[in-house]
Amino acid sequence: MFRLDGKVALLVGGGSGIGEASAHALAANGAHVVVADLNGEAASRTADAIVQTGYAAEGLTLDLTDAGAVEDAVAGILRQHGRLDIGVSSPSINVRKPLLDYTPEEFERVLRVNMGGTFNLLQSAGRAMAEGGGGSLIAFSSIRSQVVEPGQSVYAATKAGTLQLLRGLASELGGRGVRANAVAPGVIDTPLTAPIKNNPQWYEAYAQKSVFGRWGRPEEIAGAVVYLASDAASFVTGTVLFVDGGWTSMDGRFTPPL
Template sequence: MKTLKILDKNLLYHLQRSLTRSASHPNQAGKMTIEQTIQYRAASVSDLTGKVALVTGGTRGIGRAISIALGAAGAVVVVCGRDQVCAELVIEDIVSNEGKAFFVQADLSEEDAVDTLIERVVGKFGSLDILVNNAGIDADAPALTYDLTDWRRVLRFNLEVPFRLSQAAAEHYAPRGGGVIVNVASVLGFVGVQEACSYVAAKHGLVGLTKELAIEWSKKGIRVNAVAPGLIQTDMTSELWRNEGAKAYVSQRIPVGRIGQPSDIGGAVVFLASDAAAFIHGETIVIDGGFLGT
């Protein structure tokens, strides 16, 4: 038998702690369900009829596309954001395709908005089945001179807020047998780029948080997964795709040969929210046109 070498003492501590917890709760640790017959029935990939889905940052860009995709799959979509005018355009798109959508205004840079959002949605719509943590911000600058205020602001918005909303959603999900959380990470949760220290740190953290929450909450029926978009054509990335250098970048680094569209992300989120993904926990689906494969 090969000796397992663990160099990180912190990792060893957490592994030992996990084993100790399992040993002290044998019934909980060993609890599992084995079906008497092997299941071959196909689960629906796109039927979210009647599910209530909350999308933060749902008024623009990737969030808008996710909201529209969830609505097309039958979910009742709660579009969360600051801009009511933009939200009404998203809702119009969803309703025009015979979907249902509503706007909940919230500025997630404010503490009270984060603390009360899940409670507001459940109180207004009676339930919550799907949480999509999409809202995010950026502040680019060289790491050597990076402003600590910007660092804290980006980490809070892109990592702390998804964690807190996931906590609140899980408190609602657990007593009723489960629910879905989908985090919107980034390919920058796997690699780094110049002058994006806070964003890269936050997205790496979000990929790790997705795994951790899945481990802790899977037995409660709560599925936590993520998507990691590559270069997507949105307002937030306009400086990247509007210049001539973007064409060279796309041809050299993105094998599919094009910039991604917000609509490329929506289908993956619908899949992760559906019963077809029932055995997927803690995964991050990369949607980047092959970028990470180069």
């Protein structure tokens, strides 16, 4: 029930990190994956690596914040493959600083990528899926949609907003066979979180917030994407799947002497 044979997926942000791992996982389970990224060379590297392992993929340069480009990409996939079954939006950026120190330009930039870009993919892919009779839309939220820390307010707002976009879309398109869900990772070792490694105390504090005492790996998120894309999740829509190592289930960082 987890197989994706015969399905076509558009995964944006597949040049690195969670997106790259998810592209490999979708392809390994049978999907033809269009790996898109603002960095076209990175997208092509991911696609080539997938093909070298015997699965089907192609690379595409795509700016998720360009609504016209996203619409054209979806139209191109429909022309070439005749269908679009899976749409995944993974790119995010973060300007980590106190809210009172944010500039209007920084605020707009984070919203434009995290919310605006996700909106563009959900709208274009969602329209194609509704007209085609079904599909699965997946976007990345975060533990920050639920819990926040200093310096994360704007990023957290976009991740909460992403979740609500998906819930609204699920309610609107469910009758046309389209599911819409979010994946909410915890702290994952990716380029986005790489700067934290420069502060060992900070890095270790995040590790200990997981019940496993470590950071997550991108490939540990990919299974959630495959699940939500597959028929195994045929009755799952409008929800969020946390893959956070228990972060949101624990109360604080101190284990009482029991």
